[in-house]
Amino acid sequence: MEIKPQLIQLLAKMPSTQTVRERRTVLSITGFDYLSARISTIEQSNYVFFTELIELVFFEGKAQLLTFLRALVDSGFVGLETREKLNDFIAQIQALETRQWNSEFNEPKNNQTVGIVHIYNRSAEGLKEPQNAKLVPSLPGTQTFEFTVVTINAQGKEIDCYQEQTYCLKEDLGNGVILEMVYIPEGEFKMGSPESEGKRYSNERPQHLVTVKPFFISKYPITQTQWKQIASLLEVRQKLKLRPSRQGGNSHPVTQVSWFDAVEFCDRLSQKTGHKYRLPSEAEWEYACRAGTTTPFHFGETINYNLSNYDSRYPYRSEPKGIYRQKTTEVGSFRFANPFGLFDMHGNVWEWCLDNWHENHNNAPTNGDTLLDINDNQTYVMRGGSWRNEPLLCRSSSRHFNYANETLDNTGFRVVRLLEL
Numbered sequence: 001m002e003i004k005p006q007l008i009q010l011l012a013k014m015p016s017t018q019t020v021r022e023r024r025t026v027l028s029i030t031g032f033d034y035l036s037a038r039i040s041t042i043e044q045s046n047y048v049f050f051t052e053l054i055e056l057v058f059f060e061g062k063a064q065l066l067t068f069l070r071a072l073v074d075s076g077f078v079g080l081e082t083r084e085k086l087n088d089f090i091a092q093i094q095a096l097e098t099r100q101w102n103s104e105f106n107e108p109k110n111n112q113t114v115g116i117v118h119i120y121n122r123s124a125e126g127l128k129e130p131q132n133a134k135l136v137p138s139l140p141g142t143q144t145f146e147f148t149v150v151t152i153n154a155q156g157k158e159i160d161c162y163q164e165q166t167y168c169l170k171e172d173l174g175n176g177v178i179l180e181m182v183y184i185p186e187g188e189f190k191m192g193s194p195e196s197e198g199k200r201y202s203n204e205r206p207q208h209l210v211t212v213k214p215f216f217i218s219k220y221p222i223t224q225t226q227w228k229q230i231a232s233l234l235e236v237r238q239k240l241k242l243r244p245s246r247q248g249g250n251s252h253p254v255t256q257v258s259w260f261d262a263v264e265f266c267d268r269l270s271q272k273t274g275h276k277y278r279l280p281s282e283a284e285w286e287y288a289c290r291a292g293t294t295t296p297f298h299f300g301e302t303i304n305y306n307l308s309n310y311d312s313r314y315p316y317r318s319e320p321k322g323i324y325r326q327k328t329t330e331v332g333s334f335r336f337a338n339p340f341g342l343f344d345m346h347g348n349v350w351e352w353c354l355d356n357w358h359e360n361h362n363n364a365p366t367n368g369d370t371l372l373d374i375n376d377n378q379t380y381v382m383r384g385g386s387w388r389n390e391p392l393l394c395r396s397s398s399r400h401f402n403y404a405n406e407t408l409d410n411t412g413f414r415v416v417r418l419l420e421l
Contacts, residue, residue, distance in 0.1 A: 156319025220331035310347035316391035349412035357401035386410035
């Protein structure tokens with residue numbers, strides 16, 4: 001039964017409920033204003049608000065849910081198309097027998113692989129009232145982890161710093177080697193760079209709205225230890241070198257790997273774990289990097305050498321000049337993550353994506369899918385910049401490419417695990 005998630009998606013897109021006042025009015029006209037004290041995120045996004053509201057209404061039972069939906073249909077908040085869809089939901093719910101209702105919405109399922117967990121924002125002083133709640137899948141091996149997020153201004157100075165918490169799925173690769181995968185919630189974002197960004201390239205245009213489904217992505221670029229563990233497994237399509245990198249140690253990103261090598265890694269990882277792993281699509285990568293931000297970097301208007309590994313001898317804005325490390329650094333050695341809990345998204349190594357290279361975002365998918373070339377042009381997208389690059393190339397929207405068989409000492413990758421719903 002898909003009534004609940006479809007209903008949430010429908011209501012979250014209602015243009016007449018974008019303000020706090022409008023959301024409070026919805027509660028009032030439907031007769032459910034007594035729930036406002038139990039909805040901790042009424043001042044947050046439409047999706048979060050309606051997720052909590054519908055969960056509460058479903059909990060109250062079939063009759064109350066029908067009362068709520070009929071009141072919405074009769075209100076002035078819904079247009080004709082939404083009204084028709086709500087009436088369809090009403091008909092489906094009315095057709096459910098009591099046994100079906102209890103089975104679908106109230107009784108836990110033994111074979112259910114995905115549940116709902118709320119993760120709340122934390123402050124340095126401790127747990128606040130729930131804010132920015134995210135819906136995450138409750139899969140075996142998942143656990144919460146805390147991380148620190150920092151924001152800086154154009155001068156490179158810290159203007160905000162706070163603790164966040166999210167979910168991480170740990171995949172055992174064998175021999176004590178663990179791959180940490182961070183949950184990325186579904187959402188919309190503007191892909192590409194706006195004109196106001198100033199320093200940018202034409203291949204980042206046009207900026208366009210993309211809707212992305214939830215997924216897991218590795219917390220860090222794949223390390224040399226993780227690479228060796230998977231590269232020692234049975235071949236799927238091609239051979240892999242156990243030690244391709246010419247610099248760094250076990251906790252450094254693996255480098256000197258081609259796009260073909262990275263795809264083979266994903267195939268072997270999928271075969272070992274029984275779960276589907278692949279490279280991220282270009283849209284998934286930028287969405288994960290931005291993590292809800294719209295600035296050139298998820299840190300803010302610029303970066304500095306204390307936050308990322310790049311050639312900081314060349315400032316992006318008004319931040320002080322820094323150092324040039326001339327090599328990779330251990331993954332996670334910079335303690336600040338982005339708001340999704342990902343590290344090393346700016347600099348350290350370029351990261352392969354699944355997409356063929358295209359000169360701009362014209363005709364790019366708006367659903368987060370991979371953009372492939374029917375002519376198989378053998379060039380593929382790389383994102384994130386590297387230790388060798390100036391900050392301009394390390395921005396969230398910056399795009400680069402290389403041939404699929406090229407191996408470089410500043411190129412690695414991270415992986416995506418698809419949700420098994």
